Amino acid sequence: MNKDLKSLLKSAKLLFIGGKGGVGKTTLASASAIWAAEHGRKTLIISTDPAHSLGDSLDQKLPQGETTQVENVINLFALEINPKINLEEYQSAMNVNPLDSMPFGDSLPFMEDIGSFASMNPPGIDEAMAFGKVLEFIETESDFDLVVFDTAPTGHTLRLLSLPDLLSGWIGKLISLRLKLGKVFGMFKKMFSKTEVKEEDPFEMFKKLKNSIVNAKDELKDPSKTSFIVVMISEAMALYETERLLRGLYQYEIPVSNIIINQLFPESVDCKFCQSRRNMQMKNLKEIRYIYEEDFNLIEIPLFDNEIKGYEQLKKLSKYLFQ
Ligand SMILES: Nc1ncnc2c1ncn2[C@@H]1O[C@H](COP(=O)(O)OP(=O)(O)OP(=O)(O)O)[C@@H](O)[C@H]1O
Ligand SMILES: [Mg+2]
Structure with a gap:
């Protein structure tokens, strides 16, 4: 595998x-x-870190939740996800709370399912929204050739990448619950045959979602499509x-190819510290x-004597990326 960053x-x-936090992600x-945008690829950079700093790095205001053209770079767009706005969007699109209409009772046959369902931790909203963006990009006919995810520090990112498994388990439970509920509805129907029972099925939607997640899992594992670049000091x-x-x-089978070792002190003669x-x-x-040389492409980047912010500085940095 071991693909270099350029390719x-x-x-x-x-x-x-x-x-890790603050290493230069x-x-x-x-x-x-x-670099990718200037080499002809229509690129979107997305920050999934709730504490955004993408706009600061690009030295440009990024209205949260809006895909914005990056100044000076024709093919580059940037997006800081705003979990709140996105959540409202999703809620109005779903327009349904599947739990609202369930006749919960002590002796109903699916109580044990509800118990195991409730015991599965729902994802944090930040991670769920970030994953929503991953899904959206994989599922829809995207305008972009490449999406670069600037992720939050390790723990958050691992939770994000555990979502496909978590969610498909979760949705699997909802679906099996729906199947059992279907039987109960059928029973009610027979008992009150004159009453019209409306057969709307929000669970069809969950089935579709489960399929998308399974697809996303495949794409995330495919080294010709996806790669994770680890930054460390x-x-x-x-x-x-x-x-x-x-x-x-x-564990999540996400391909890793490159490790960047950032902020290396240059050789200096005049400073003891x-x-x-x-x-x-x-x-x-x-x-x-x-430890890593054999399995990964290692990239070493020096510590600059100034802050790296805005187009000119970022261009200077990218020279070191491909040395
Ligand atoms: N090689 C470098 N030389 C000098 N400064 C650097 C270098 N790499 C990053 N920096 C500076 O370090 C600071 C932190 O960088 P950055 O925001 O990219 O880190 P991060 O890993 O994204 O942080 P966070 O975990 O908070 O998101 C910034 O001010 C950036 O300009
Ligand atoms: Mg950051």
């Missing part, structure tokens, strides 16, 4: 950029998205977190190379 940006459909996602703590993230990604930090980083870097 991924030219060929993948979905790229996720993830890692948003910055590297922006630089990568600019050269510190022991970051190594542990990277291991945790990689284990999670392996910098030299000592560099020594610490080099020691960890040796270990990182030893």
Whole structure:
């Protein structure tokens, strides 16, 4: 597998950029998205982190929840997901609360299902909305060749990627509940045959949703379409977190190809403090190379002496991405 970043940006459909908090995910996602867009791919960069900073990185106001053309880059669009707006959108589109119409009673035959259904943790709304965007992109005839997901720190992102399994389990329960309910409805129908029982079926919708999720799972696992790029810094703590993230990604079978080691101190002669930090980083870097070199494409990025913000700086950064 081991595809380098350049060929991924030219060929993948979905790229996720993830890692520990503050390591440079948003910055590297922006630089990568600019490169892809300038190489002819219509690209959308989406921030799934509820604490957005994509607009700051691109140095441009991004009205939340709106896909916005990025200034200076013809083929690039950016979107910060606003969980609140999206939730309202989804609720009005669904226009139904499937639990409202269920005749819950102590002795009904499907009580045990309701129990097991309720015990399954519903996803956090941020993650659900972010996943909704993943589904939307996979399911609908998309305008974009590539979608780059600037993800939230590790824990949140792993929850996001666990959603296909969680949701299909959840919807599976709803469907089986519907089948049992169907029998109860049938019984009622017979008992009160003169009463018209309206056979509306919101569960058809759930069946469809389940199919979309199964499709999405396949796409997320397909290395020709999807890749996860892990960003880390050269510190022991970051190594542990990277291991945790990689284990999670392996569990969900998400292809990982590249690991970016960011913010490496440059060699310096005149600063003792910098030299000592560099020594610490080099020691960890040796270990990182030893552990990951064989399975992943490693990219090393220096620490800049200024903040990386806006088009010019991001372009400067992207040169290092492909060295
Ligand atoms: N190689 C680098 N050299 C100098 N500054 C950098 C470098 N990479 C990132 N930064 C700076 O570090 C800060 C954090 O970067 P960024 O916002 O991309 O991290 P993040 O991983 O997305 O953070 P969060 O977890 O909060 O979303 C920013 O101010 C960015 O400009
Ligand atoms: Mg970020």
